[in-house]
Each structure stands twice: as C-alpha cells, then as structure tokens.
Amino acid sequence: MPKPRALLSWSSGKDSAWTLHRCRQADAFDIVGLVTTLNEDADRVAMHAVRHELLRRQATAAGLPLYPVGLPAPCSNDEYLARVGGEFRRLKHELSVTHVVFGDLFLADIRAWREQQMKDLDLEAVFPLWNEDTTRLAHEMHAGGLQAHLTCVDSEQLAAEFSGRTFDRAFVDDLPEEVDPCGENGEFHTLVTAGPMFSHRINVERGEQRVDGRFVFTDFLPLD
Secondary structure, eight states: OOOOOOEEEEEHHHHHHHHHHHHHHTTEEEEEEEEEEEEEETTETTTTOHHHHHHHHHHHHHOOEEEEEEEEEOOOHHHHHHHHHHHHHHHHHHHHHOOEOOOOOHHHHHHHHHHHHHHHHOOEEEEEETOOOOOHHHHHHHHTTEEEEEEEETTTTGGGGGOOOOHHHHHHHHSOSSSOOOOSSSSEEEEEETTOOOSSSSOOOEEEEETTEEEEEEEEOOOO
C-alpha cells in the first residue's frame, strides 16, 4: 500500500526539523513539501525572522519543495485562514495530500486550533512529537546532530543575551528552570543549519541584533 502523502508545516526551527527527521525514520508518510508562513513585507519567516534565502537553502538541504505563504503584518485570524487555508487547499488537490504534519509539543489550544483548521479542509493533522518530555527531546536533538541558532528571544521570558546563541547542551543547561528547554511557550525561536534531516550543512554568519518591543532578534546571513 502506498504511504499517505503529507505536507509539513515548516518554521525553519528545530521542532519542525526534528519532526521531519522522525517522519522519515518512521516511514509512515510520504512528505511531499514544506509550507512556511512569511512576513511578506520583511520577506522573512514569521516570528523566527529567518531570511527567505536561508529558508530556500533549508528546503534544498531537506530535498523537498518549499511552499511559502506571504502574510501581512499585522495579520487577522480571518486573513491567516484565508491565505494559509487556500494554499493547503491548492496543494491538497495538486499533490494528492491527505495529511499535514506539525511540530507542536504540548500546547493543547494550538493543537485543537490546527486540528479544526485541517478538518475544515478535509485534511488530517498529525503531531509526531506530541507530549514528549522536552528536556529529553532537546538532548535527543543534540545527540542526533541537529545544529541550530537562536534568532528570536522573548525578553519577558528569557534574558535578551540568549538571542544569537547556539542551541546546544550548554544552552539548555544555562536556561532558567521556568523556561521550557524547547521554547514551546514562545520563549525563543531557532534556525536549523544542520542535522540528519539535511543532506548538507547550511553555512551562516551572525549579523546584527535588533529589538522590537519585548522581542530581541538576531539576524543570520547565508554564506556561499
């Protein structure tokens, strides 16, 4: 029997990257593309602020087509559903997709919202990392060869100086006890540059930092 064809909701960060790795390990789905939302004015991944060029390089390293969805900032819920839902609907028919895979870990309200969104599109939402212990999961990522950098920190939850750091064991050890090791509560966001889901490393250099309200962003630039 052929495997169900699925799209992966791709954030450019560690959780979606590790979800792709797990899906390939389990061999339960045929992942046929990555869907990512972008701030259309900045041409960067929403919240992660990762450059579109790095996103394209990630997709190439993952060996998958990229389907970016531009969003205005700010973006209403209705506009989000119209644009993202429209792209999933298009791809569902063009690629014969039946499932959409997400890297969410434990936020039940987000999962319920995604499940309803997919149900409305006659697609099934899948959550391979759901309810895993996030400390153990972070260490599994490190041991498995995933390499990532923090592109955004919510300074109301985590000290600003963490922005730009490498997501490694030392980083997790340095986190305050109240901060989730995978940043599932929005404490931080990442850019993945290497790991078992990629055929090759993506070389980057650290750029400037900027502060936007409570959020501290660190830019990363692609190297040839």
